Amino acid sequence: MMRSDPRALQLNEQGQLKHFLTLDGLSKDILTEILDRAESFLSMGEQSVKKVPLLRGKTVVNLFFENSTRTRTTFELAAKRLSADVINLNIATSATSKGESLLDTLQNLQAMQSDMFVVRHQDSGAPHFIAEHCTPNVAIINAGDGRHAHPTQAMLDMLTIRRHKGKFEGLKIAIVGDILHSRVARSELHAMKTLGVEEVRLVGPKTLVPEFFRDMGATICHDLKAGLDDVDVIVMLRLQKERMAGALLPSESEFYRLYGLTEESLAWAKPDAIVMHPGPINRGVEISSEVADGDQAVILDQVTNGIAIRMAVMSMAMSGQVQEQQAVGEEG
Amino acid sequence: MKLRISNGRVIDPSQNLDAVVDLFIEDHRIVAIGEAPLGFDDAEVVDATDKWVLPGLVDTAVALRDPGYSQKGTIASEGRAAVSGGVTTLVCPPNTKPIVDTPAVAALIQDKADEAGMANVFPIGALTQGLQGEQLSNMVALTDAGCVALSNHGRSLASNRVLSRALEYAATHDLLVVFHPDDPSLSEGGCAHEGVMSTMHGLAGIPETAETIALMRDLLLVEKSGVRAHFARLSCAKSVEMIANAKAAGLDVTCDVALHNLLLTDEVLKEFDGQFHVLPPLRSENDRLTLIEGLKTGVINAICSDHQPHEKMAKVAPFAATEPGMANVEVLLPLALRLMDEGDLELGQLLTALTYGPAACFGLEAGSLAVGSFADFVIFDSTEKWIWDQSTRKSKGSNSGFAGEQMIGRVCQTFISGQRVYTLN
Numbered sequence: 001m002m003r004s005d006p007r008a009l010q011l012n013e014q015g016q017l018k019h020f021l022t023l024d025g026l027s028k029d030i031l032t033e034i035l036d037r038a039e040s041f042l043s044m045g046e047q048s049v050k051k052v053p054l055l056r057g058k059t060v061v062n063l064f065f066e067n068s069t070r071t072r073t074t075f076e077l078a079a080k081r082l083s084a085d086v087i088n089l090n091i092a093t094s095a096t097s098k099g100e101s102l103l104d105t106l107q108n109l110q111a112m113q114s115d116m117f118v119v120r121h122q123d124s125g126a127p128h129f130i131a132e133h134c135t136p137n138v139a140i141i142n143a144g145d146g147r148h149a150h151p152t153q154a155m156l157d158m159l160t161i162r163r164h165k166g167k168f169e170g171l172k173i174a175i176v177g178d179i180l181h182s183r184v185a186r187s188e189l190h191a192m193k194t195l196g197v198e199e200v201r202l203v204g205p206k207t208l209v210p211e212f213f214r215d216m217g218a219t220i221c222h223d224l225k226a227g228l229d230d231v232d233v234i235v236m237l238r239l240q241k242e243r244m245a246g247a248l249l250p251s252e253s254e255f256y257r258l259y260g261l262t263e264e265s266l267a268w269a270k271p272d273a274i275v276m277h278p279g280p281i282n283r284g285v286e287i288s289s290e291v292a293d294g295d296q297a298v299i300l301d302q303v304t305n306g307i308a309i310r311m312a313v314m315s316m317a318m319s320g321q322v323q324e325q326q327a328v329g330e331e332g
Numbered sequence: 333m334k335l336r337i338s339n340g341r342v343i344d345p346s347q348n349l350d351a352v353v354d355l356f357i358e359d360h361r362i363v364a365i366g367e368a369p370l371g372f373d374d375a376e377v378v379d380a381t382d383k384w385v386l387p388g389l390v391d392t393a394v395a396l397r398d399p400g401y402s403q404k405g406t407i408a409s410e411g412r413a414a415v416s417g418g419v420t421t422l423v424c425p426p427n428t429k430p431i432v433d434t435p436a437v438a439a440l441i442q443d444k445a446d447e448a449g450m451a452n453v454f455p456i457g458a459l460t461q462g463l464q465g466e467q468l469s470n471m472v473a474l475t476d477a478g479c480v481a482l483s484n485h486g487r488s489l490a491s492n493r494v495l496s497r498a499l500e501y502a503a504t505h506d507l508l509v510v511f512h513p514d515d516p517s518l519s520e521g522g523c524a525h526e527g528v529m530s531t532m533h534g535l536a537g538i539p540e541t542a543e544t545i546a547l548m549r550d551l552l553l554v555e556k557s558g559v560r561a562h563f564a565r566l567s568c569a570k571s572v573e574m575i576a577n578a579k580a581a582g583l584d585v586t587c588d589v590a591l592h593n594l595l596l597t598d599e600v601l602k603e604f605d606g607q608f609h610v611l612p613p614l615r616s617e618n619d620r621l622t623l624i625e626g627l628k629t630g631v632i633n634a635i636c637s638d639h640q641p642h643e644k645m646a647k648v649a650p651f652a653a654t655e656p657g658m659a660n661v662e663v664l665l666p667l668a669l670r671l672m673d674e675g676d677l678e679l680g681q682l683l684t685a686l687t688y689g690p691a692a693c694f695g696l697e698a699g700s701l702a703v704g705s706f707a708d709f710v711i712f713d714s715t716e717k718w719i720w721d722q723s724t725r726k727s728k729g730s731n732s733g734f735a736g737e738q739m740i741g742r743v744c745q746t747f748i749s750g751q752r753v754y755t756l757n
Contacts, residue, residue: 024532103648123650124534125604133648146652147534183534212531 009131011320013327018320019131019140020313022149023190031194035159037312038305041081054315055084059114062088064143065121070279071143071153074303075118078310087114102126103133110135116318117141124148124183137325139317141310147183153278154187156309158195160302161233164274168195174227174269176203176259177237177286180210180248184278185237193217203227204259207248224259228268236261236277236287252285262288266296274298334358334372335750340380340711344387345680346688346700355385357707360749364703380711383744386683388420388708390690390699392588393564393636394661396453397728399440400429405641405728407441410661411450413727415754417662418710418743419637421691421698422451426458427485433458433469435477442478450753452708454480454696456510459498465489468498472505480694481562483510486611488546492553499557508560508694511550513571514612518542523652525567525615529598535651538613540568547571551578554585562693563587565638567612569622576631586693587631589623590638591667592658592733596620600733606647606654607733610638627685628677634690635668635682637661641729659729663720665712666739707750716742 010019010026017030044050060079062072072088079086091105109117116139119127124146131140144150158168165171173192179185179202192200193216202209203221214220221227228234239255249255261275275287275297283289291297337355342365344350349365356364356372363369394414397405414422424441426432432441438455445453457474459482461467471482482502489495502509519542524530526537547563551574554561563575566589575587596614608614626632640657647654660667668686671677691699698708718724720739746754 101645101649102653103645121650123652125652126650128604129650145534145650147536149534186532186534210531212526212528215528216532 009128012324014323016320016323017313017317018324020151020317021127021131021140021142023151023154023187023194024149026194028194028196031155031158031191034155034309034312034316035162037316038155038159038308041308041311042305050081051083052081053083055079055082055318058084058116058318059112060084060086060116060118060314061109061114062086062118063091063109063120064089065091065119065126066144068120068144071120074306075143075310078307078314081307082311082315084116102129106130106134110138114138115321116314118143120144122146136328137321139321141314141317144183147181147186149187150183151187152306152310152313153184154191155313156302156306157188157235157276157278158191159305159309160276160298161274163301163305164298165232168192168197171197171233172199172201172231173197173233173235174201174203174221174231175235175237176224176227176261178208178239178243179204179213179237180208181240181243182237188235189213189216189218201227201231205249208243224265225268228265231269232273234261234266234269234273234275236275238278238280239282239286256285260286260288261291263290263294266291276302278302333750334375335707336368336372336375336377337380337385337709337711338377340383340385342385342701343679343683344701345684346387347702348680349701350680355701355709357750360707362701362703362705362707365701378711378745384712384714386418386710386712387687387699387701388710388746388748389418389664389686390421390688390696391419391636391639391661391664392423392634392690392693393590394419394422394424394639395427395641395657396424396441397641398428398444399437403643404646407444407453408448408450409726409728410639410641411445411448411453412754413659413662414451415746415748416726416743417664418712418746419661419664420451420708420710420746420748421454421696422661423454423456423480423694425485426456426463426483431458431463432456432474432479433461433463435470435473438474438477438479452698452748454478454694456481456483458482459484459502459509460489460494463487465491465494468501471502471507475505475507480696481508481510483512483564486512486514488512488514488516492549496553496557499553499559503557503559506560508562510562510564512564513543513546513550513566515542515546518545523609523613523656524601525598525613527598527616529601533601533604535601540570540615540619543568543612544570544574547574551583551585555583561585565590565593565612565636566623566632567593567615567619569619572622572626572631576626576629579631586633588634588636588690588693589626589632591635591660591664592638594620594623594627594635594671595667596733601651604651605733606649606651607658607731607735609651609654609656610658611656624671624674624677628681633685633693635685636690637664639727641727642731644730647731658732658734659727660732660734662726663734663739665743666741667734669714669741708748710743710747711745712741713744714741716740718742
């Protein structure tokens with residue numbers, strides 16, 4: 001039966017990335033290659049000429065079915081530093097809302113002969129769907145799909161951790177807050193387990209931390225103190241205001257009281273623990289200003305690393321696509 | 333017209349029959365099994381050597397999509413798919429456009445079915461007007477127009493008071509009510525079984541409590557009203573236990589399960605394939621095994637295809653945005669026979685759940701080859717291997733998680749009331 005596993009779908013015959021849809025199923029070697037390559041781009045960012053010609057002549061389309069200025073901007077910057085031409089499409093407010101199907105939109109875009117789609121979509125699995133239904137020579141990069149995955153965010157977090165801690169083995173990491181709705185947490189969990197992190201704790205109330213995450217290899221903590229005890233890394237997640245309306249939480253203030261990261265609760269972690277947040281921050285909801293602006297916070301490093309990671313992933317997927325097209329060309 | 337079905341293996345669980353014998357048909361009915369009655373020397377002979385001869389299958393859930401949704405299916409197209417799968421009697425849901433809440437629509441469906449000359453079609457009428465859950469439908473008039481049961485289909489009633497009264501009214505007239513237990517406040521927005529798979533893949537989950545809470549409420553109201561009840565498409569292990577308890581307590585209830593819930597679990601969702609988007613959702617391995625156990629013990633009375641054809645585009649979208657449902661009526665038997673590989677489910681138990689089991693749930697005179705019965709039967713080659721794809725498909729809907737797969741066993745001929753309505757090739 002012809003059905004493609006998302007994990008197999010993103011690799012070419014040689015086992016190289018040709019799409020970047022999820023971290024689920026990617027090997028430690030590939031994740032390390034992404035980190036190493038991003039590291040080399042980081043040093044380039046410090047030079048006066050910031051461009052490399054890896055995507056010269058290629059057209060990258062940022063397809064955002066959900067608004068996100070921050071992620072879109074870093075993808076745009078990454079593509080431009082790779083010398084690609086970039087088009088931004090905010091589809092949240094355009095065609096699909098007028099009843100045009102996702103497939104029709106894609107076919108139109110394909111006709112413009114672009115080489116890469118960077119996709120953000122509210123439905124879990126949408127980038128996988130697009131990768132299956134596009135002409136084979138367009139690389140699809142997942143910039144966040146529903147609650148499913150946000151693999152570039154997770155990898156920039158891994159880069160941030162590696163640059164600060166030097167390794168993954170032996171680390172204890174706490175991810176705190178709205179795990180249920182978080183594509184970042186899901187992708188991070190895959191990356192952390194693959195890279196050899198000792199323990200990943202998911203911290204929050206039962207309404208936001210489904211027990212099923214245990215089967216993915218996580219430890220579940222409903223108490224912040226137990227969750228932060230002796231950890232090396234703390235990842236705070238953004239709490240959306242809608243969660244209160246959905247009866248998942250009583251109030252922001254009660255959440256802050258129980259799960260907010262303050263100087264006091266930060267002291268439960270290792271003294272050299274780093275604090276991360278995928279942004280944008282809700283000060284006084286999940287994290288205090290003192291901690292967010294404090295010495296242990298590495299939130300702005302994450303943004304810088306985000307550009308390097310996206311350059312790494314885009315260049316790797318494009319070269320995997322080109323190799324596959326050549327292989328197909330030789331066969332044909 | 334006289335007909336002799338010769339030398340086939342006749343398997344009819346309704347009379348505990350499994351033997352190579354001849355079957356004799358006259359004036360639309362079975363008149364003898366084994367020895368030829370007088371006057372059959374000049375009968376037309378249909379050779380069934382090395383084939384199975386089975387009662388025509390009875391399917392409690394085949395959406396014909398007609399009237400109203402001809403892009404998905406018509407009575408002619410889906411009727412043809414049904415008989416090609418050996419289904420000679422089918423029950424169709426009230427969610428057409430217009431809804432089956434007036435006798436005219438019920439009559440229209442049956443007229444079109446007669447005209448198409450395919451399977452015997454029995455509509456379910458709407459329990460409330462427009463399935464809105466507010467005003468009772470004209471239940472007696474609908475029944476007089478041919479509806480075999482009443483149901484609010486997938487639309488759970490918001491008001492327990494209205495539901496309670498609807499059941500009491502139906503009980504007054506000894507009408508059968510079909511339930512699809514679902515608490516929409518728990519299932520709303522969900523597209524997959526709430527479990528490890530939906531959690532990992534970020535798909536909004538439907539907890540088993542969406543089914544069991546509604547089922548418990550329904551059972552309490554059935555007990556109070558004394559209405560005859562059939563529970564459709566159970567998906568959870570706990571539901572099987574609840575139905576078993578209700579039956580043990582003497583409640584007049586029956587239930588069915590969709591074939592795909594017996595064959596698949598939420599494991600298949602790892603590929604985000606919208607063809608596996610069904611409601612109720614594919615659940616855990618424990619649920620699946622408990623449903624199979626329920627068939628063995630007789631707690632579950634029937635297996636249905638839950639046939640829901642769609643146009644191609646309905647499934648061309650990210651998983652959650654696809655329309656739920658599979659269209660499997662034409663491969664009901666070869667797919668159901670896969671359950672035999674599961675171990676100790678016997679052929680007789682399996683065929684019971686596909687023939688007189690469902691017929692009994694709806695009080696239909698079908699699903700049996702006993703002398704005197706209507707001659708609805710199927711000649712089936714249990715060994716033929718074939719690929720179910722676009723070239724062999726009969727339904728207008730191409731939506732199935734089993735599309736493209738190899739099937740073992742194929743319907744060769746289907747007869748309704750002694751008339752041949754389908755011949756392979």
